[in-house]
Amino acid sequence: MQKKDAQNVIQSNDGENDEEMDIDLAQVELDIENVMEPLNTLITRSKTLGNHIEGVQHKINSLDLKVEEFYRKYNQTLLNRERAFNDMMTLQSMREKIGQKLSQVEMEIHASHTQLLQRDGQVASKCYLVSP
Numbered sequence: 393m394q395k396k397d398a399q400n401v402i403q404s405n406d407g408e409n410d411e412e413m414d415i416d417l418a419q420v421e422l423d424i425e426n427v428m429e430p431l432n433t434l435i436t437r438s439k440t441l442g443n444h445i446e447g448v449q450h451k452i453n454s455l456d457l458k459v460e461e462f463y464r465k466y467n468q469t470l471l472n473r474e475r476a477f478n479d480m481m482t483l484q485s486m487r488e489k490i491g492q493k494l495s496q497v498e499m500e501i502h503a504s505h506t507q508l509l510q511r512d513g514q515v516a517s518k519c520y521l522v523s524p
């Protein structure tokens with residue numbers, strides 16, 4: 393009988409142990425959930441931050457392309473301005489040369505006109521001298 397009582401005690405202890413184990417397992421599961429909740433929150437936040445970082449990187453790349461395009465256009469504008477300035481300087485030089493040539497032609501015309509008037513005057517005076 394002692395053997396049977398010992399078995400009953402062991403079985404009843406096993407039942408109590410099972411209940412205690414169930415309670416302990418439930419508590420462990422709650423503890424795991426409590427520990428995992430902040431971890432899961434961190435995982436979610438890290439994924440969100442990763443997505444935000446990718447978005448910022450995309451914006452930075454886009455901005456870099458826009459800056460490169462701006463500098464290309466700016467440099468092209470500077471080059472065009474320099475060419476326009478050189479063209480204007482060339483035109484100014486040509487204008488000055490044309491002005492000098494015109495002045496020279498005007499002086500030559502004036503000299504020729506003066507010579508013609510002098511010749512006409514000499515011819516006219518010779519005509520008056522010869523005609524009586």
